[in-house]
Structures are given as C-alpha cells and as structure tokens.
Amino acid sequence: MTRFLKGVALGMAAALFLLNPKTYSRDEKVPKDVATKKNPVASSDAVLAKAKTAYEENCLMCHGETGKGDGPMASMLKEKPPDISDPKTLGELSDGEIFWIITKGDKAAGMPPFETKFSEEERWGLVHLMRSMSNTKPSNNPAKR
C-alpha cells in the first residue's frame, strides 16, 4: 500500500472508532474486580516482543514511537494522547486500569477500544509493554479518584 492509502485507511478506521458507542470514558469507574486484578500473564521477552508488534501496528499512530503522544495521527484527535513514557502518567494506575482503557478505549478523547481486536491475554501483554515503556512497576492498587 502506498503511504497515502495507508493514511486514508487509518483515518477511516479512526472515524469508525469514534462512532463506536461502546467505549469507556475516564470519568467512569473501572469495575473493582478489574481495577484490583493482578496481571494474569507473566512477562517474558516473547510476550513483550508480541506486544511491541501490536503496539507498532495499532498504537504508535497516536501514541508515537516511544509513547510521547506524538504519533502521526495525534493532531487529529480531540485530546492529545498523554505522554506514557513519563512514569507519572501511568505510575498511579493499576495494571487493571491500564487493561481497561486498552479494552474499552475512551470515546470522548479519541482512544479506540481493543476488546474485539486483541484477546485478553494480548491486552495483558500490552499492559506489560506499557509498564516497560513508562518505566513503572506492575501494581494492582487502583488510583484514588
């Protein structure tokens, strides 16, 4: 595919995400059993490598190569993606809360849901990648809101 067609396809995918009503908003409570759940997938080089490929194909366009929120699509969004390479951004969230936003997205901000695109195992693998990219530790203590 040419770069241009790829751009058009990404734009159309984004429009579909934004029209999808079944997403989470950051103001909504994450179900307690999810927010306090320990990551059921053990981290390994293989899990991280698989998550990295998934990130490059599905997340980098918005979040950017290192997670700074400077991907090629970032400027088209209602809200600039937060800098997930800064430990402060994910530091106070539990693994379950990170899992939840990857699962449900955030419609108001423009983050698509990945509930049907990735298996639960793959989403927990992405949580490990988020921990590694943000230089934060696994946690099952939800943020106080």
Ligand code: HEC
């Ligand atoms: C279309 C753009 C877009 C794509 C694609 C996207 N995101 Fe996001 N993401 C956002 C925006 C905008 C936010 C801010 C919304 C929020 O924090 O509630 C966000 C927030 C997040 C957060 C939470 C940060 C916080 O502090 O609340 C995580 C973690 C995250 N994204 C991970 C991912 C992963 C992993 C993928 C790929 C599987 C992905 N995102 C794909 C736009 C995107």
